[in-house]
Amino acid sequence: MLTFHIVFVFISLASFTLRVLLLALKPALLQTKLFKITPHIIDTVLLLSGLNLVFQNQWLQGDFSWIIAKFLALLVYIGFGVMVMRMTGIKRWLAFVMALSLYGYIIAIAVTKYSFLGLL
Ligand code: HEM
Structure with missing residues (x-):
């Protein structure tokens, strides 16, 4: 699960960087469904995987x-x-x-x- 979280740390960063580059180079692409929806899915998975680690590894105990x-x-x-x-x-x-x-x-x-x- 930690590996999963870390993979999404990189995917999320890549998706953010790509959107910033598109903003400068091809802003029209950002209006497509793909670029409007996918980043939210990626970031939600990152958040949920982090929350899951908190409870799975009992990080709230210490x-x-x-x-x-x-x-x-x-x-x-x-x-x-x-x-x-x-x-x-x-x-x-x-x-x-x-x-x-x-x-x-x-x-x-x-x-x-x-x-x-x-x-x-
Ligand atoms: C921008 C968002 C985030 C980044 C860049 C990020 C980055 C990382 C990285 C690199 C690790 C691995 C650390 C290691 O080497 O042990 C990690 C672990 C962890 N992350 Fe995240 N994280 C993010 C969001 C979150 C969120 C939203 C939560 C929960 C609310 C979370 C909870 C955790 C926990 C609990 C671990 C430790 C797991 C363990 O060692 O048992 N993370 N995170």
């Missing part, structure tokens, strides 16, 4: 502050993701860099089970 930090960082990542899709020009690329940094930070929390910024 110190689970890293899970809360991961969740909050995920919300901030989603926020930057929305900004990327809505903004234009340099602001869009800045938001993209921030979103990627947050993604890296989420992975760092997951691997170390440690929150580097307190609750975030």
Whole structure:
């Protein structure tokens, strides 16, 4: 199940990056059903696989502050993701860099089970 989660971590990142590239190169493609629905399915599977790991490996029994930090960082990542899709020009690329940094930070929390910024 951990492998499944990690595979979706990469699929989700690839799907986000692809959409950002299309936004710059072929925005019309983003209006197709494929690109409107598939990302939601991928991200829901990622979320559910993470939740499943929380309960399967009983992560709520001990110190689970890293899970809360991961969740909050995920919300901030989603926020930057929305900004990327809505903004234009340099602001869009800045938001993209921030979103990627947050993604890296989420992975760092997951691997170390440690929150580097307190609750975030
Ligand atoms: C952007 C979203 C996410 C990313 C990038 C991500 C990344 C990762 C990575 C890389 C690992 C493997 C860490 C290791 O080497 O042990 C992991 C494990 C884990 N993730 Fe996620 N994850 C995400 C979302 C979630 C969500 C939403 C949850 C639950 C609410 C979650 C819960 C877990 C748990 C509990 C583990 C540890 C499993 C274990 O070692 O028993 N993840 N995550």
